[in-house]
Amino acid sequence: MNEIGMTLNGRKVQDRVEGRCTLADFVREQQGLTGTHLGCEHGVCGACTVLMDGKPVRSCITFAAAADGSEVRTIEGFDDDKVMAVIRRAFSEEHGLQCGFCTPGMLITIRDVIERGVATDQKAIRVALAGNICRCTGYLGIVRSVQRAVALLEEGSQQS
Amino acid sequence: MKPAPLIFERASSVEQAIGLVSECKGYAKFLAGGQTLGPMINLRLAQPDLVVDISRLPELHGVVDKGSHISVGGGTLHADFEDAVVPDPANGLLCKVASGIAYRAIRNRGTIGGSLAHADSAAEWPSVMMALAARVVIHGAAGSRTIEMSEFIQGPMTTVLADEEIIVAVEIPRASAAMRWGFDKRSRKVGELAHALVVVVRDNQKCSVVMGATGGAPLQLRHTAGVLADAKGWREGIERELRSAYETDIDAAQLHLDEYDRHVHGLAVIRAGKEAVA
Numbered sequence: 001m002n003e004i005g006m007t008l009n010g011r012k013v014q015d016r017v018e019g020r021c022t023l024a025d026f027v028r029e030q031q032g033l034t035g036t037h038l039g040c041e042h043g044v045c046g047a048c049t050v051l052m053d054g055k056p057v058r059s060c061i062t063f064a065a066a067a068d069g070s071e072v073r074t075i076e077g078f079d080d081d082k083v084m085a086v087i088r089r090a091f092s093e094e095h096g097l098q099c100g101f102c103t104p105g106m107l108i109t110i111r112d113v114i115e116r117g118v119a120t121d122q123k124a125i126r127v128a129l130a131g132n133i134c135r136c137t138g139y140l141g142i143v144r145s146v147q148r149a150v151a152l153l154e155e156g157s158q159q160s
Numbered sequence: 161m162k163p164a165p166l167i168f169e170r171a172s173s174v175e176q177a178i179g180l181v182s183e184c185k186g187y188a189k190f191l192a193g194g195q196t197l198g199p200m201i202n203l204r205l206a207q208p209d210l211v212v213d214i215s216r217l218p219e220l221h222g223v224v225d226k227g228s229h230i231s232v233g234g235g236t237l238h239a240d241f242e243d244a245v246v247p248d249p250a251n252g253l254l255c256k257v258a259s260g261i262a263y264r265a266i267r268n269r270g271t272i273g274g275s276l277a278h279a280d281s282a283a284e285w286p287s288v289m290m291a292l293a294a295r296v297v298i299h300g301a302a303g304s305r306t307i308e309m310s311e312f313i314q315g316p317m318t319t320v321l322a323d324e325e326i327i328v329a330v331e332i333p334r335a336s337a338a339m340r341w342g343f344d345k346r347s348r349k350v351g352e353l354a355h356a357l358v359v360v361v362r363d364n365q366k367c368s369v370v371m372g373a374t375g376g377a378p379l380q381l382r383h384t385a386g387v388l389a390d391a392k393g394w395r396e397g398i399e400r401e402l403r404s405a406y407e408t409d410i411d412a413a414q415l416h417l418d419e420y421d422r423h424v425h426g427l428a429v430i431r432a433g434k435e436a437v438a
Contacts, residue, residue: 018165019165019166019167019168020163020164020168022162022163025162041162042198043198043199043266049265052268055239055265055268056265056268057269058195058198058265058266058269061202061269062194062269063168063191063194063211063213065213066168066191066213066215109264112264126350130263130351131262131263131266
């Protein structure tokens with residue numbers, strides 16, 4: 001067992017984990033944060049994407065013990081995030097989800113893509129989202145949602 | 161799937177990490193970014209008894225400019241090359257290559273040292289570092305050594321690394337301002353490992369062409385490099401010469417490719433060659 005501590009969605013947590021426990025299983029099973037979804041469990045589907053020290057990572061192939069001392073943010077940790085609020089609104093307006101399984105990973109990835117300024121056109125958005133799989137195949141709505149979010153954020157920054 | 165039980169230790173120094181692996185009676189693995197080993201452990205294709213996390217060792221981070229080359233820590237992330245946080249001594253090649261490795265979430269964890277140690281020729285760094293004549297700095301129980309990339313990889317996912325050795329740095333030669341490169345990766349989907357991969361580096365009338373995704377070690381295409389070394393622009397007939405030289409290289413290496421793979425790799429040769437010459 002490993003003794004670990006991290007800041008999880010702004011809250012300090014201390015816990016004991018098995019060496020083999022992944023960050024995804026830790027947040028879901030031991031911290032009750034089931035918004036992080038597990039699809040493939042080998043790093044290709046993107047559903048489990050969380051922020052670790054501000055950067056998107058795959059929580060299914062990151063050991064919980066490797067996240068000791070980090071700041072981790074799951075989809076439950078964005079309630080007061082202005083950019084995420086806009087992306088959520090755009091997802092609602094542009095039908096960016098069907099079943100919703102891929103959505104937590106999509107939202108976290110998209111927030112990073114927008115913040116890094118790489119969502120410049122449809123092709124760039126598709127390339128940037130290649131690591132997040134939607135098995136409803138709702139990509140058209142997802143790409144439109146990103147474009148809408150970028151437009152809304154630009155409008156917002158012009159008004160303020 | 162879930163990993164089999166294992167002991168996870170985070171090392172606080174390279175020396176301690178080497179000690180932990182050396183003393184382990186079972187199967188021990190170093191874990192850098194874990195972007196390949198992680199999936200292998202989840203799929204239980206790898207079942208180490210001990211995993212030693214080396215991702216945060218200060219000795220594996222940082223860049224030193226040594227004039228003729230830069231030395232980058234083995235723990236340098238793909239994303240650091242992509243974002244040019246690390247200076248690019250190869251006129252933009254490293255930045256371009258890094259941006260195509262898997263997905264951003266993977267690039268935020270995956271390291272150059274880990275990629276080289278894994279030595280999958282369908283990954284980018286083994287072929288690119290070979291084409292740039294980089295050197296690998298290794299620390300182990302018996303001391304440290306520096307190995308040329310061309311000697312480092314011995315076969316499919318096989319290197320000269322002993323179990324308790326760590327890649328602490330990669331020395332990447334500084335290219336001249338006139339150096340031109342070409343890089344082409346073919347895969348069915350953005351972010352996948354390469355189906356075909358070719359990198360061309362032309363500097364001072366010397367040319368190196370390396371083909372990845374061979375199923376074995378990355379392959380130096382010497383005849384192909386000969387055609388590109390003398391080329392002055394994308395002249396009439398060069399494509400035919402390149403194809404013929406590439407066929408000679410493939411046959412000399414006794415690489416058994418089916419007709420389709422032969423074609424796709426050949427296409428990558430032409431595209432990378434054109435980028436480096438035109």
